[in-house]
Amino acid sequence: MNKARLIILFSLLAVLILGMAISEAAVSVQCPYTIIDDQGNTANPNVICKHITGSDGFATMADGRVLYTFGFSDVTNQLPLDQILVTAELDARIPAPLIKVKEGQEFYLTLTTLPMSMRPDLFDPHTVHWHGFPNAATVFDGEPMASIAINPNASLTYYYQVPGPGTYMYHCHVEATEHMQMGMLGTLYVTPLQDGQLLNGFTQFAYNDEDGSTGYTKDYPIQITSIDPLFHDANLNVQPLPFAAMEDTYPLINGRGYPDTINPSTTLGTSAENNFKPSQNLPSLIEAQWGDMLLLRISSLATVRFYTLISPNLPMKVVGKDAMLLRGTAGHDLYYETNSITLGGGQSADVLIDTSVIGPIAAPQRFFLYTSNLNELSNDQEDFGGMMTEIVISP
Amino acid sequence: MREEIMMIKKINIMEALVILALVFLFGVQQADAKIYGISGPTFNLRAMKGNIIADDGKSIFMWGFANASTARVRFQYPGPTLIVNQGQTVTVNLTNTLPVPVSIVFPGQNNVNAVGGVPGMLTREAPPGGSVSYTFAASEPGTYIYYSGTRPELQVEMGLLGALIVRPAAITTPAGFAGCAYNTVDSCYHREYLQLLTDIDHTIHDLVLLNKTANVDNTIAYPVYWFINGRAGLDTVAKNFAPYLPYQPYSAMARMHPGEKILVRMIGGVRDLHPHHMHGNQHYVIARDGRILKGPAGEDLSEGLFTTTVAPGQTTDALFTWTGENIGWDIYGTTSHTCNPGPDNFDPVTKEYCPNHGKPLPVGLPDQNDLTFGIFYSGSPYIGSPGALPPGEGGLNPTAGLFFMWHSHNEKELTTNNIFPGGMMTWASVEYPSVILPAE
Numbered sequence: 109m110n111k112a113r114l115i116i117l118f119s120l121l122a123v124l125i126l127g128m129a130i131s132e133a134a135v136s137v138q139c140p141y142t143i144i145d146d147q148g149n150t151a152n153p154n155v156i157c158k159h160i161t162g163s164d165g166f167a168t169m170a171d172g173r174v175l176y177t178f179g180f181s182d183v184t185n186q187l188p189l190d191q192i193l194v195t196a197e198l199d200a201r202i203p204a205p206l207i208k209v210k211e212g213q214e215f216y217l218t219l220t221t222l223p224m225s226m227r228p229d230l231f232d233p234h235t236v237h238w239h240g241f242p243n244a245a246t247v248f249d250g251e252p253m254a255s256i257a258i259n260p261n262a263s264l265t266y267y268y269q270v271p272g273p274g275t276y277m278y279h280c281h282v283e284a285t286e287h288m289q290m291g292m293l294g295t296l297y298v299t300p301l302q303d304g305q306l307l308n309g310f311t312q313f314a315y316n317d318e319d320g321s322t323g324y325t326k327d328y329p330i331q332i333t334s335i336d337p338l339f340h341d342a343n344l345n346v347q348p349l350p351f352a353a354m355e356d357t358y359p360l361i362n363g364r365g366y367p368d369t370i371n372p373s374t375t376l377g378t379s380a381e382n383n384f385k386p387s388q389n390l391p392s393l394i395e396a397q398w399g400d401m402l403l404l405r406i407s408s409l410a411t412v413r414f415y416t417l418i419s420p421n422l423p424m425k426v427v428g429k430d431a432m433l434l435r436g437t438a439g440h441d442l443y444y445e446t447n448s449i450t451l452g453g454g455q456s457a458d459v460l461i462d463t464s465v466i467g468p469i470a471a472p473q474r475f476f477l478y479t480s481n482l483n484e485l486s487n488d489q490e491d492f493g494g495m496m497t498e499i500v501i502s503p
Numbered sequence: 504m505r506e507e508i509m510m511i512k513k514i515n516i517m518e519a520l521v522i523l524a525l526v527f528l529f530g531v532q533q534a535d536a537k538i539y540g541i542s543g544p545t546f547n548l549r550a551m552k553g554n555i556i557a558d559d560g561k562s563i564f565m566w567g568f569a570n571a572s573t574a575r576v577r578f579q580y581p582g583p584t585l586i587v588n589q590g591q592t593v594t595v596n597l598t599n600t601l602p603v604p605v606s607i608v609f610p611g612q613n614n615v616n617a618v619g620g621v622p623g624m625l626t627r628e629a630p631p632g633g634s635v636s637y638t639f640a641a642s643e644p645g646t647y648i649y650y651s652g653t654r655p656e657l658q659v660e661m662g663l664l665g666a667l668i669v670r671p672a673a674i675t676t677p678a679g680f681a682g683c684a685y686n687t688v689d690s691c692y693h694r695e696y697l698q699l700l701t702d703i704d705h706t707i708h709d710l711v712l713l714n715k716t717a718n719v720d721n722t723i724a725y726p727v728y729w730f731i732n733g734r735a736g737l738d739t740v741a742k743n744f745a746p747y748l749p750y751q752p753y754s755a756m757a758r759m760h761p762g763e764k765i766l767v768r769m770i771g772g773v774r775d776l777h778p779h780h781m782h783g784n785q786h787y788v789i790a791r792d793g794r795i796l797k798g799p800a801g802e803d804l805s806e807g808l809f810t811t812t813v814a815p816g817q818t819t820d821a822l823f824t825w826t827g828e829n830i831g832w833d834i835y836g837t838t839s840h841t842c843n844p845g846p847d848n849f850d851p852v853t854k855e856y857c858p859n860h861g862k863p864l865p866v867g868l869p870d871q872n873d874l875t876f877g878i879f880y881s882g883s884p885y886i887g888s889p890g891a892l893p894p895g896e897g898g899l900n901p902t903a904g905l906f907f908m909w910h911s912h913n914e915k916e917l918t919t920n921n922i923f924p925g926g927m928m929t930w931a932s933v934e935y936p937s938v939i940l941p942a943e
Contacts, residue, residue, distance in 0.1 A: 134873055138866045214831070216866065233875040240809035242784050243828050246905045247868070247884035251782055253877040254906035254930065262873035265866045269831040282875075285914040285923045352727040352921040411914040414776055414812075432785060432807035440802060452778025454810040454912030 135189045137218045138265035148184045155214045158184045158207065161192060162234030162280060162292065163222035165200025166382035169358050170365035171487040174379045175337055176226060176344035177387070178280070178290035180204035183220070193261060198225050198382045202363035203331055203390060204294025207278065211301045211316075215268040223260040226344060233257035235264075237281040238296060239409075239454055240431050242271045250281045257282050273300035273315050274431025275405035275456040277331070285351055285411065289339050291363075293409040295329040298431070314403050314458045315433040321441065322427045324403035324460060328394050330477070332417065332451065332495060334359045334410045337488060356412050359484040359495035362390040366478075366485070366496035369393070392497040394477070398469055402461040402499070404477075408451035415495065416450040418480040422499060423447055423465065428458035448480060463501045475499040536681050536694035536942060538768065539743050539753065540584030540668060544591040544641075547571040549598050550605040550629065550651075550663065553578025553750050557728050558736035559919045563705050564712040565662040565750075566601055578750050580733040581699055581772070582649070582665025589644045589672035589686075595637045599629035603716075605663060607637055608652035610816060611793045612667075615639040625652035644671035644685050645793025646768040646818040656721050660707055664772050666699055669793070684766050684820050685795045689803070692766035692822065694940070696757040698779065698909065700813050700927060701733070701772040702726035705920070724774065729916040729926035731755040736925035742941065757823075757909065757931040758940045761834070761886070762854035765823040765931075771813040777916060780810040783825050783907030783931055790820040810912050825907075825933045826854070832862045835935075836885035853936055879906035879930060887935030904932035 139157035141150035148158035160180045167177045179200025183192050209215050221234045235250030235257045246254045248266045258264035280292035300316045307313070308320025315322045334356030342349055361369050368376060369392040377387030396402055404424070408415060423445045427434055434442040449457050466473065478485060478496035487493035549571040554562045568582030587593050593612075599605045606628040609615050617627035620635030629635040650664035673686040683691040704726045707719050731739050732753040739755035741748060759765050767786065769779055788806045790796055796804040811819055826849065827834040835855060842860035845851045864884055868874075871893055876882075881903035882890030889903040900906060910917060911927035919925030934940060 134869075140865075214865070237782075239780070240785065243826055243830060244783055244907070245827070245830050245834070245884060246880070246907065247864075249782060249907065251877070251906075251908045252875065253924070254782075254879040254900075254908065255877050256868070256880060257875040257877075258869060259873050259875055262869055264869050264874075267831065267865045269829050271829065283923055285917050288914050348921075349923075350921070351915065351918040351923055354915045413913060414778070429806065430785065430808040430810060434806075436805070437803040442804065442806075450812075452776060452810065452812055452913055454778050454780040455808075455812070 134262040135192055135220050136263045137189065139216050143185045146185050154212070155216070156209055157216040157218070158182070159186070159218040159220065160205060161196040161199065161220045161222050163196055163198065163200050164224045164226050165198045165385065165387055166379050167200070167202045167291065167363065167387045168377045168379050169335070169487055170368040170493050171490040173337065173488065174381050175335065175340040177202055177340065178287055178292050179387070180292060180294060192220060193222055196222055199385050200291060200387060202291045202377065202388050203333070204278065204292060206294065206329055206390065207296040208299065209270045209296070210299050211270055211273050213270045215270050217266040217268065218263050219258055219266065220263040221258045221260045227346070229346065231260060232287070233259045233282055234280045234287070234292070235282055236266055236278055238268060239277040239279060240456075241268065241276070252282045270298055272431065273298045274428050275407055275458050276431050277407050277409055277454070277456065279409055286343070286349060288409065289336060289354065289411045290343060291335070293331065293333055295331045295405060295407055297329065297405050310401070314427055317433060321443070322433070322458070322460065323401060325400040326396060327403040327405060328392070329362065329390070330392060330404050330406045330417075331362055332360070332406070332408045332410055332415050332479070333363065334412065336412070354412055356410065357486070357488045359415065359479060361495055361497050362392045363388045364392065365487040366493045369497040394497065394499040396463045396499065396501050398501055398503050399464045402463060404459050404461065405456070406449055406451065406459060407456035408453055410453050414450055414452045415484065416448050416480045417477060417495070418448040419461065419475065419477045419499070420447055422461050422463070422475050424449065424459035424461055426457055426459050430456055461499070466501065469501065469503050472500055472502045475501070536940060538584060538586070538668065538695050538697045540586040540666070541570050541572070543585060543587035543593050545594045545596070546583070546585055547596045547598075548582065548607070549576055549600060551576070551578050551600045553580070555580045555733065555750050556748065557919055558734070558738045558925045559922050561705065561920065563703065563728070564708045566658060567662040568665055571598060579752055580662045580750060581701065581753070582663070584666045584668060584697065584753070585649065586668045586670065587641045588670050589641055591641050593639055593641050596634065597629050597636070598634040599631060602631050604628040604630050604653050605658065606635060606652040607649055609637065609639060609647065609649050609667065611643070611645070611647045612639045613642065623653055628653050641669045643793055644669045645790055646770065646820050647793050648770050648772065648816060648818060650772070657707070657716070657719060659773055660703065660724070661711060664701070666697055666768070666770055668768065685790065687795065687797075690789055690795065691764070693763035694759055695766040695768060696755070697732055697753065697768050697770070698755060699732050699770045699772060700777050700779065700911070701730045702775055702916070703728040703730065703773070726773070726775065727920045729911065729919070731927055731929050735919050736928060739929035755929040757929070758904070759825065759931065759933055760854065760936050760938070760940070761933055762824065762826050762849060767821045767823055769811060769813050769819040769821065771815040771817050774815055776815070777813045777911040777927060778810045778913055779813045779909065780912040781823060781907070781909045781931070783933070784823060785809045786811070786821040786823040788819055788821045792818055823931075826856060827859070828856045830856070830859055832864050833859050834886050836883065836888050837861060837863055838888060886933060887938070900932070902934055902938045904934040904938070907931045907933070
């Protein structure tokens with residue numbers, strides 16, 4: 109009896125292992141050099157190789173509601189490759205992993221599509237669309253009607269010669285309205301060749317300004333997105349998707365609603381639904397020492413409407429839009445100071461905040477950065493939340 | 504739609520080279536690549552009813568302006584694109600066959616003189632069965648909108664709007680260019696395209712059709728149809744005057760060759776703002792509302808963007824170019840061709856960026872079984888050389904151009920009444936240099 113059960117067990121195990129070996133054979137990473145760290149740096153400093161997965165998962169809103177999502181997860185340098193299909197299951201991250209590359213680098217970005225754990229009836233492929241890439245090639249543009257998309261259990265390596273500096277975005281473009289509403293959205297930014305020089309008292313810059321006028325002390329990605337919970341629930345429950353009725357009620361910064369935005373934890377978003385995987389890793393609490401120059405890399409990938417973000421008491425100097433330095437062809441600056449930035453989906457702005465404008469301070473001071481579409485300051489039914497974060501300046 | 508696309512002349516590399524040689528031998532000039540419209544300075548428009556077909560097959564009842572100077576006056580959406588020259592005295596005669604008064608306002612035109620009809624709130628109106636006449640001097644070149652000034656919150660929604668283009672008079676188009684947007688050489692272009700973005704709440708149209716206009720409540724207007732040049736989704740890439748869209752004559756597709764300067768005239772209509780995103784490259788906004796973005800001393804105030812906010816009633820002119828510079832591999836593939844760099848490192852004939860010449864694609868592409876293919880994917884990453892595709896895949900890109908989606912990035916608007924894909928999306932294509940593109 110025992111022996112028979114053992115035999116059955118072993119044969120089941122054998123079938124399982126064989127089946128896995130077959131189905132996982134297609135995960136592959138293309139990189140011309142050995143990857144040396146989890147950031148994707150390689151033996152050649154001019155070559156960076158990252159590996160991300162596209163899968164489903166769950167995120168937790170600031171009011172505690174757990175929502176079904178699609179998302180990317182960073183698995184760079186994770187080995188063995190064939191285990192990624194297991195370890196990255198339900199690991200959709202909101203927002204997508206931050207991607208930071210240097211101008212002029214060669215960037216190999218491998219995307220592995222995982223099957224949808226909660227929607228095995230879907231066979232959706234995924235893509236990466238580097239939003240704003242100048243002189244793009246369709247094969248690496250990720251817009252599926254003009255390009256190729258990678259099916260579940262397989263990998264596609266995108267190749268980019270990293271273009272000029274600035275704040276871009278990336279997202280999946282497959283069935284764009286659905287996959288973007290579901291959360292496959294992230295910030296991608298490029299640092300300039302000028303970094304490392306000493307100009308205007310700074311060594312890091314938003315752009316190749318040649319005069320240090322875009323220099324900064326600290327930078328923060330601020331991506332505004334929003335979620336319609338009914339759409340996500342319909343998706344989970346295999347219901348027709350409400351495209352026409354889409355109305356977002358969870359306005360977010362970097363995938364979180366206030367007050368989660370100021371929670372410094374990088375492991376929010378765990379729930380029983382996603383096997384307690386931290387799905388919301390990016391805090392948006394902006395911390396500075398008095399005198400610091402802050403660079404906010406603001407972008408919007410909201411799927412329904414325009415949002416205005418205001419910093420009422422700390423003026424913002426806009427130095428770049430859509431990954432372009434605000435400078436005329438004759439070389440004159442077109443920078444401007446403002447307290448508000450209005451962005452539709454797919455727009456970005458690089459703004460500098462000079463923390464010394466408030467005058468010397470004796471104790472930490474708190475400022476707010478929030479949407480002035482005041483009805484969006486909520487987490488669905490819960491007021492006092494939504495698209496808001498804080499800037500804390502210490503003496 | 505498939506038939507329309509397939510009518511594009513299919514040209515392989517060898518034929519292309521032969522045509523290229525012929526072009527050089529006989530000095531054949533390619534026709535101008537201008538926006539289709541009707542030329543002034545006198546226009547006869549008729550306000551009339553009609554129907555359009557959205558890409559979900561729904562027939563939507565509309566009101567629109569039609570060109571009354573043709574033998575067979577036909578409703579169209581949007582209204583005819585009116586094209587005049589700077590300095591001309593423009594006259595627009597409007598006759599009204601609708602059961603409500605209709606008028607036209609011309610934002611951006613000064614001293615419009617209205618004659619006839621009856622007085623209205625914004626301008627004189629043509630009563631039902633009547634007519635009115637507007638005259639103005641087109642003093643400034645640029646892109647403008649015109650629309651009904653009578654109950655515009657209803658009548659613009661119903662379709663009574665169109666584009667007005669004023670061509671500059673104080674510049675001679677430089678050799679090789681098709682025209683100039685303004686009286687400056689840096690606004691000259693090889694091709695120009697219109698992107699008129701509108702939205703529709705079809706329930707309003709249903710009420711008007713049922714003579715229940717009094718029940719229209721704009722406070723609850725909720726558009727679920729989005730259009731570029733009056734067409735939605737894949738319909739936007741069908742050619743001008745595609746027979747299956749008899750009342751939506753204007754294509755929105757932007758075809759080009761590498762290196763060409765493309766003028767994109769963006770106009771917002773109706774009620775919402777749309778972030779219009781162009782795949783392929785960043786573009787430069789050179790003018791808004793028919794005024795070039797230059798400072799008092801002529802300094803360039805143009806703005807480089809990858810997504811332009813198109814606001815209702817506002818126009819934006821942008822220049823777009825795709826060169827493939829720094830792509831890192833040979834855009835024409837590794838089959839035999841030459842690259843003879845000019846001073847800017849581009850081959851002046853093939854427009855190839857020579858530092859990339861001969862470089863293979865740096866990565867291998869996955870097995871075809873692991874890929875999903877787009878209908879506009881030629882089967883290869885290279886311009887002008889299609890690759891093998893599995894049966895039934897691709898097929899709508901016979902010239903093997905690179906296709907780039909131009910679309911509203913408020914992604915909800917990429918749907919047509921609850922169906923994805925649809926709505927406010929179209930494509931640009933970058934074609935092999937010898938592929939002959941339509942003149943209009």
